[in-house]
Amino acid sequence: MLGLLSLRPQTPYEITQQVRRSLDYCWPTPERSLYDQPERLVGLGLADVVTDREGRRRYQITDAGRVALRRWLERASPMPRFHNEPLLRVLFADQGSVEDLHRVLGAVRAHVAERLELGLAQMEPYLDDDGLFQERAHVVTIVADLVSRLLGALDDWAAEVEQVSADWDTTQAVGLTPQVRAMLDRLIDDGRTRVAQHRDV
Amino acid sequence: MLGLLSLRPQTPYEITQQVRRSLDYCWPTPERSLYDQPERLVGLGLADVVTDREGRRRYQITDAGRVALRRWLERASPMPRFHNEPLLRVLFADQGSVEDLHRVLGAVRAHVAERLELGLAQMEPYLDDDGLFQERAHVVTIVADLVSRLLGALDDWAAEVEQVSADWDTTQAVGLTPQVRAMLDRLIDDGRTRVAQHRDV
DNA sequence: CGGCGCAACCGCAATTTGCAGTAATGCGAT
DNA sequence: ATCGCATTACTGCAAATTGCGGTTGCGCCG
CATH class of the missing domain: 1.10.10.10 (Winged helix-like DNA-binding domain superfamily/Winged helix DNA-binding domain)
Known part of the structure; x- marks a missing residue:
């Protein structure tokens, strides 16, 4: 405020x-x-x-x-918190149908596209070096960059989950299919790399 | 619930x-x-x-x-909302010092590392194929994957901003330095690609 | 066996929120 | 010209939410 x-x-x-x-x-x-x-x-x-x-x-x-x-x-800042209801629906997707899962993923992707389009329209004026808002261009760009990365992550994830779940015919007790297994391995590997990197610094 | x-x-x-x-x-x-x-x-x-x-x-x-x-x-799901106070502090970083900016970025990276470590510890049991929770391994893995991607995005972003702002000696009226300019160009480019991709589908 | 800390909850006041309403202004159609 | 309707610019209020602090009971350590 x-x-x-x-x-x-x-x-x-x-x-x-x-x-x-x-x-x-x-x-x-x-x-x-x-x-x-x-x-x-x-x-x-x-x-x-x-x-x-x-x-x-x-x-x-x-x-x-x-x-x-x-x-x-x-002052120290509270850390980010993500209110992610679509993710909640994925977490409990085994209580619903495969269609429910695919619907929510599609909605996420559509939402990302819409937000991105809106954001692009807002950022394009900054491309002109002689725009009026230039004194805040640096912070605005940095903020837009994170927003774009987060939306990108959301989109990539939804796309991958769509793929992984494309041939499911039930949501329950799917367990570790080879694809899910690969996802898990990659995720843990990435996490370890990142944590290790952090310790080095 | x-x-x-x-x-x-x-x-x-x-x-x-x-x-x-x-x-x-x-x-x-x-x-x-x-x-x-x-x-x-x-x-x-x-x-x-x-x-x-x-x-x-x-x-x-x-x-x-x-x-x-x-x-x-x-039912249709409300879309994700990110309560991101560190980002808010970056948006108004020009009202504070360069140290304030760097402090908040450091805090974000530390937080990501901590969360990631915690998350890893929670996911590792799923690597055993004979674990007890296998019937929900698929959804849990998918959820963890998004969380990991979002944390990764946060970390990469903070690292890049640290780099870009490393030689600033003021937070105000920095405007479009070549590095910020490059960030802006990439961001808009990525966004356009993604939006275009979405239209194709 | 007394003190301390933590697990497991709940009461309450103060704030926050959603919703519904309203007044004013513009604006196109009749 | 004026009617209807949409949009702008708010505000009141009841209901829900929240933070804070307190309580009880248990186990453990000295």
Whole structure:
């Protein structure tokens, strides 16, 4: 919230737009709460409110707010958490049909394609070196890069699972088919390599 | 919840353990709510409660519960949402110091290594073909595969950002350095390829 | 046998959320 | 010109969720 206000003073509605457009990629937030938060910040002295020519309340960050934002950036961050309901459905796929499994995988892939398309449209303006938003191009690019990697991982995974499960005729007690076995071996191998690499550093 | 009970009847505490151990990867849940949900399921007739020899309430799924679970698997799934606070800190990194940025990237990499190690320990038993949990090995492996891919993406990304930002001496108005530019180009290129691929199918 | 710690839970206040509603503005069709 | 309808820009409220702290009982160590 303070981060958003640090970019420019905004009305509550503009904030909701901003969040829908960009923040949702890393921090999904119910719209309702976005209308209450700015008031809370005012109460804490971290933001104040000015009325602009259209008579709209426009919140802006105060000096205390900027300090609080900097403090927040200094503090240790909680680590990412993935709310992944399609994955949950795969975990319990043995309680449903093979079609259920394939449907959810297809939905994931369609979703990835849609998100990616949307994201591309948002990033393309940055390709012009003379765009208006260039002073934040570096952070925006880095963020987009992770989003793109995560979506890519999701897509690759869904594609592989589609393949692996293509010839299943039941979801239960499939156990370790050679393909699943290969998946498991690769996964453990990759994990070990990565952990080992980390220890070296 | 129903999914967990479908595996075997469980006490509320066992459920919390189970969730901590495995479900957290796709569905992080505050412990508190796990104690209320089973009662709610009983109210809906989807679970019932038996008292075992230790005098503990043990919840088990009813037939209605299994039907509800199957219905749930048939319905369209909400798509994944990533609560990624480190990414949020990168998005607003220009309000803080270069050290703040590097600290959060380091923390992410450490976290990935830790999670991976934990996950490996959990998956290794499945390598034995004669393990006890083999009837769910296929779904568990598939789930672990996505988790591993997502963690891998996170790690690769953090490593690249560490590299790209290694010689920054400010976080503000860095704009498109050649390295960031290359990142942007690759990202857009990858995205276009993937979207095009999706249209072909 | 007293103290300590941990496993296993639950009450409660405070916050958060979804949903439904509403007022204002634009805009195309009749 | 004006009617209907969609979209923008919010807000109230009831219900659900959550964090925090507390409790009980058990085992183990000194």
